[in-house]
Amino acid sequence: MRQRTQNEAPPRRSTLGIEDYLARLGDRVRAARARRGMSRKILARDSGVSERYLAQLESGRGNPSVAVLHQIADAMDMSVMELADPHGGTDPALAEILSLLSPLDGGELAEAARLLEQRFAGSSTRGNRIALIGLRGAGKTTLGRALAEKLGVPFIELNRVIEQDYGASIGELLSLSGQPAFRRYENRCLNQILTDYEEAVISTGGGIVANPETYTMLLRRAHTIWLQASPEEHMQRVVEQGDMRPMEQNREAMTDLRAILEARAPLYDRAEANVDTAGETLETSLTKLTETARGLIG
Numbered sequence: 569m570r571q572r573t574q575n576e577a578p579p580r581r582s583t584l585g586i587e588d589y590l591a592r593l594g595d596r597v598r599a600a601r602a603r604r605g606m607s608r609k610i611l612a613r614d615s616g617v618s619e620r621y622l623a624q625l626e627s628g629r630g631n632p633s634v635a636v637l638h639q640i641a642d643a644m645d646m647s648v649m650e651l652a653d654p655h656g657g658t659d660p661a662l663a664e665i666l667s668l669l670s671p672l673d674g675g676e677l678a679e680a681a682r683l684l685e686q687r688f689a690g691s692s693t694r695g696n697r698i699a700l701i702g703l704r705g706a707g708k709t710t711l712g713r714a715l716a717e718k719l720g721v722p723f724i725e726l727n728r729v730i731e732q733d734y735g736a737s738i739g740e741l742l743s744l745s746g747q748p749a750f751r752r753y754e755n756r757c758l759n760q761i762l763t764d765y766e767e768a769v770i771s772t773g774g775g776i777v778a779n780p781e782t783y784t785m786l787l788r789r790a791h792t793i794w795l796q797a798s799p800e801e802h803m804q805r806v807v808e809q810g811d812m813r814p815m816e817q818n819r820e821a822m823t824d825l826r827a828i829l830e831a832r833a834p835l836y837d838r839a840e841a842n843v844d845t846a847g848e849t850l851e852t853s854l855t856k857l858t859e860t861a862r863g864l865i866g
């Protein structure tokens with residue numbers, strides 16, 4: 569990160585040349601897509617922008633119209649401003665905060681979020697709720713159910729609650745109503761679970777970290793544990809289950825999985841604790857997870 573001298577004012581205006589601007593815009597589109605676990609094909613389908621044009625844009629060679637940018641942002645439930653200008657916003661203090669934060673890397677941003685949360689978010693009420701987060705195949709369901717049994721508390725699978733609420737499968741919800749609708753259901757159902765259960769083990773969907781409002785609610789109202797594994801193990805475990813949801817229709821599944829994990833890791837890392845399941849048996853992972861969970865709920 570470049571150090572600013574003490575008297576140097578934070579840059580308020582972009583001084584980027586058009587090529588650099590378009591390259592960064594491409595990076596932002598790719599990162600936003602990866603955080604949501606959307607393949608380029610899915611984003612093309614949901615936005616109505618061709619896969620070929622998205623590839624061009626992501627490599628910094630596209631110069632989209634505002635309408636095209638709007639279609640892309642909308643399909644990812646973002647504002648055009650968020651996508652086009654990370655320093656956007658009308659409040660000068662907010663613009664200054666964003667400009668201070670923008671050169672930080674993922675780990676530094678997570679630290680900044682923690683500091684801001686401590687200072688401004690008020691007291692959190694996590695009760696005896698344990699929430700498991702992590703990429704597909706991390707073991708959130710398998711280990712979560714076993715942990716709940718050991719602790720003698722209910723096991724709640726957020727995606728199942730969403731399916732009951734919507735009245736169809738997550739796959740149908742995504743294909744019929746799109747990602748933004750899914751994220752709205754996810755937010756509402758999670759809020760309900762956190763309100764209804766004083767003690768529980770909650771297994772979340774891998775993409776919960778992509779919606780800041782929902783993820784912040786989870787971090788504040790449950791003890792969160794990030795279940796980790798290597799990219800190869802995530803892939804192998806999901807393939808063994810015969811379910812390719814986030815990787816569906818994607819020819820470059822492993823590359824995408826790595827990109828998703830890389831984009832989400834700083835967000836998953838905001839969990840209160842993490843348990844690494846890489847190279848472990850289920851039994852060992854369960855023992856580690858149970859110890860960690862007991863440490864958090866006291």
Ligand SMILES: Nc1ncnc2c1ncn2[C@@H]1O[C@H](COP(=O)(O)OP(=O)(O)OP(=O)(O)O)[C@@H](O)[C@H]1O
Pocket residue numbers: 702703704705706707708709710711771772773774805809845846847848849850851853
């Ligand atoms: N050490 C381990 N820890 C966790 N799971 C393991 C381990 N070793 C093997 N597995 C297997 O990996 C799979 C994990 O799948 P599981 O459905 O629990 O993951 P998940 O995080 O709930 O995924 P999804 O996001 O798709 O719901 C299970 O079949 C489990 O038996």
Ligand SMILES: O=C(O)C1=C[C@@H](O)[C@@H](O)[C@H](O)C1
Pocket residue numbers: 604605606703704727738772773774775813814
């Ligand atoms: O990792 C993801 O982006 C997802 C994981 C699933 O659990 C579902 O929540 C949905 O398919 C999205």
Ligand SMILES: [Mg+2]
Pocket residue numbers: 708709710771
């Ligand atoms: Mg699961």
